[in-house]
Amino acid sequence: MTPHKDTLLWITLIALGVVVSASAKKQADQDRTEDAPPTMNVQVNDAAVRVAPSFLSGVALTLGYGEPVGVLEEGEGWLKVRAREPAVVGWMHASALTKTKIKLDAGETDANVRANREELTAGGRGFNQEVENKFREDHEELESGYERLDRLVNDPAGGVSLAEMIRFMREGELKPPAGGDQ
């Protein structure tokens, strides 16, 4: 074998080695993913984990913005999830969750995610309170509108309890949604 041929052979062998190790790594990654349930994150405020996949079912737990959950099962529009430790298993509407990771500030760990909602909001990607505050400063003409809005959105009469909604539907001869009214 000539030295030139020898070099070619070595290059081929090295390339093959890289291919094999890359495949092995890919397989290992896949195995890891299969072990743990896929994680999603809460993308709304006060997201309810319900005992059944229905908005008329009881609330087992309320999660804050950015909290992670493990997805165990997918139903129609609903996901069966495992949240927090000790784990609570329940159902969340798919629209309340995102696969996007909510970014944490430097030094923030999963353990104190729940403890610091405000930092989480600031760490999440989006226009934030700082932007709104500056916008309000620049637009004094909107201040009365903002003040009215804050009064309206903070008025508890703007929300509806589960019991009220069920009563309202029954009295109005309306039907409960899929999943039943447990």
Next chain:
Amino acid sequence: MSAHRRSKLQLMVLCLCGVIALTLFTEPGLSQFGIGIGGGSRNDRGGVNIDIFQAGKTIKSAVEAKRGFTYEQEYYLGRAIAANILSEYTVYDDPAANRYVTLVGQTLAAHSDLPQTFGGYRFILLDSDEVNAFAAPGGIIFIARGMLRACENEDQLAAVLAHEIAHVQDRHGIELIKDSRWKKFGTEAVFLVASGVGGGDVAAAVGVFGDMVKDITQEIMKKGYGKKLEKQADLDALTILMRVGYEPHESVALMRNMRERFVKGKKDFAKTHPKPKDRIKTIDKALKGGPDALPIPAVRVSRFDAALSRARAE
């Protein structure tokens, strides 16, 4: 070159190609950089505005910025748009009417494809004779007394609210933002603020925020969402109504009532929505072949009359 040597070389080339392909697909590699090509939809055209920042760690395009627009961003935009509406209109203060409209609205919202928003749904009555209703992104929904007067029963009120909820659910507000804003949103100065990474230019971010608010407010208050999105909202509203158990054919009756009440030259639904005749056509087509219209239970007329008697008085 001999045939033997040539085949050896071919094998090597193949191996090297394999290594390159695997590196690209198994590692984050280039795909991590999110280099996307703009699509064909209205706001995706700005595609190739790529900025490198954070010491080259991340590259973001305007397209990605739109795709990644969070519910939190919609919440702050929606609040600013609602503040604009509340600066122009007076709120109608009637706790009984407000409670009733809230019950109908929240029940419908719970049955939509977006039952929860970042800040929650809110239903606000406006003391205005306009035959009008608005939805700010994120779920703040306004309905004017003039529109309440156009409704004859709970099912027709539900049809108005379901249409507005459909705009929120489908995130139509985002569609009204001009392409140029997405390009600015994708720039480093703004993205560093919006992403919470730190640094960046808050004033620039506030500028883009203000431009987006202006785009959406002008469109929803003066021009409307445009034929395509209005049609989608009409169809999605039917789905929401039927999920709750409201009679969807009442949407057609509502359109007829609205047509009679429109005043020429006034800024109301006539200006911001397709013609009732065309909307009736869309709804009729969607309901064709489905169950026939059923009479509305008396309770859905009586409780509507009781709660809204003062609000609907001329």
